[in-house]
Amino acid sequence: MSLLKIYSEKDIASLLKKRDGETKFGEKVSFIKTLEDLKNHSAKYVLLGIPEDIGVRANYGNPGTSKAWTAALGSLLNIQHNHLTNAENVILLGELDCDTQMKQAESISKEENHYAEELGGLVTQIDHKVSEVVRAIVAAGKFPIIIGGGHNNSFGNLKGTSEGIEKAINCINFDAHTDFRSLEHRHSGNGFSYAFVDGFLEKYFIFGLHRNYTSEVVFNSMEKNSHRVKFNLFEAISIDQNLSFGEALQEAENFCCNDNFGIEVDMDAIEMMGSSAISPSGFTLNEARKFVSHFSKNTYARYFHICEGSPSAGIFPNQVGKAIACLVSDAIS
Numbered sequence: 001m002s003l004l005k006i007y008s009e010k011d012i013a014s015l016l017k018k019r020d021g022e023t024k025f026g027e028k029v030s031f032i033k034t035l036e037d038l039k040n041h042s043a044k045y046v047l048l049g050i051p052e053d054i055g056v057r058a059n060y061g062n063p064g065t066s067k068a069w070t071a072a073l074g075s076l077l078n079i080q081h082n083h084l085t086n087a088e089n090v091i092l093l094g095e096l097d098c099d100t101q102m103k104q105a106e107s108i109s110k111e112e113n114h115y116a117e118e119l120g121g122l123v124t125q126i127d128h129k130v131s132e133v134v135r136a137i138v139a140a141g142k143f144p145i146i147i148g149g150g151h152n153n154s155f156g157n158l159k160g161t162s163e164g165i166e167k168a169i170n171c172i173n174f175d176a177h178t179d180f181r182s183l184e185h186r187h188s189g190n191g192f193s194y195a196f197v198d199g200f201l202e203k204y205f206i207f208g209l210h211r212n213y214t215s216e217v218v219f220n221s222m223e224k225n226s227h228r229v230k231f232n233l234f235e236a237i238s239i240d241q242n243l244s245f246g247e248a249l250q251e252a253e254n255f256c257c258n259d260n261f262g263i264e265v266d267m268d269a270i271e272m273m274g275s276s277a278i279s280p281s282g283f284t285l286n287e288a289r290k291f292v293s294h295f296s297k298n299t300y301a302r303y304f305h306i307c308e309g310s311p312s313a314g315i316f317p318n319q320v321g322k323a324i325a326c327l328v329s330d331a332i333s
């Protein structure tokens with residue numbers, strides 16, 4: 001089973017737009033030859049792409065998240081390298097090899113009785129790969145920055161990180177949805193519930209949850225586990241304004257950031273952002289940037305995942321790539 005396509009300079013050469021008198025971010029990032037090399041490298045951050053959209057399709061959502069990684073790289077590698085952008089502290093590892101699963105997903109007809117369940121089986125295969133690679137990165141003492149893919153990949157991130165540090169991990173998720181849904185076949189709406197019951201996720205905070213997209217069953221499930229699962233509402237922060245953005249950050253931080261935690265950002269929480277569940281109502285990109293900047297500075301932060309971006313759903317060319325590049329830059333600067 002091929003796990004990973006490890007990149008070298010030549011894999012990104014066609015994405016780099018060099019200019020005389022300037023040095024681009026992509027000219028200063030590092031590459032490695034094997035996962036073993038991570039231990040001997042001084043850089044902290046490790047960039048990993050997950051070019052898949054099977055989890056979204058298994059959740060009856062719109063395909064397209066498989067393209068976010070290349071779009072993000074095209075933007076990120078072409079920001080400036082300067083004393084503020086920190087490219088020397090980044091290893092560009094490469095992308096998870098999802099080719100076999102993506103091809104198999106294409107061959108499953110939507111007319112089949114068990115279409116979603118069969119896709120779910122492929123999501124489980126991707127889960128194994130994500131957790132293996134993330135575990136290796138975290139065990140080497142590094143901080144993975146994972147660019148998806150669907151939110152199904154939260155499961156592999158939580159499992160891999162938890163195995164890498166040998167204990168369950170907390171998580172803070174900037175998202176319109178909980179993805180804490182029932183334990184049916186694997187898909188993009190149940191990564192956190194699976195990680196919770198499998199013992200990889202200890203405490204879970206959903207930041208800016210939309211009341212309109214959360215079922216009563218899920219509200220009840222969170223209530224039942226209220227010592228370990230908590231949320232604040234987008235409507236409380238941005239519409240009713242009875243909770244300021246700063247207070248909302250503090251509430252999340254108090255709940256789950258006094259021990260190891262992961263940072264998850266679902267692009268569909270950002271208003272009009274090209275994503276699998278694009279929404280006319282949501283946080284601004286600058287609010288997402290404040291969230292990432294705030295939590296990535298916490299010494300207990302262990303990984304950062306950006307997911308559900310879908311370039312073809314974007315409202316202007318390269319919206320998604322540029323937005324992801326901003327968020328990555330905020331995490332490492």
Ligand SMILES: N=CN[C@@H](CCC(=O)O)C(=O)O
Pocket residue numbers: 059060061062151152177178179181188189190213276277308
């Ligand atoms: N990761 C996204 N999960 C959402 C999808 C919502 C949608 O497609 O509209 C969920 O399952 O609730």
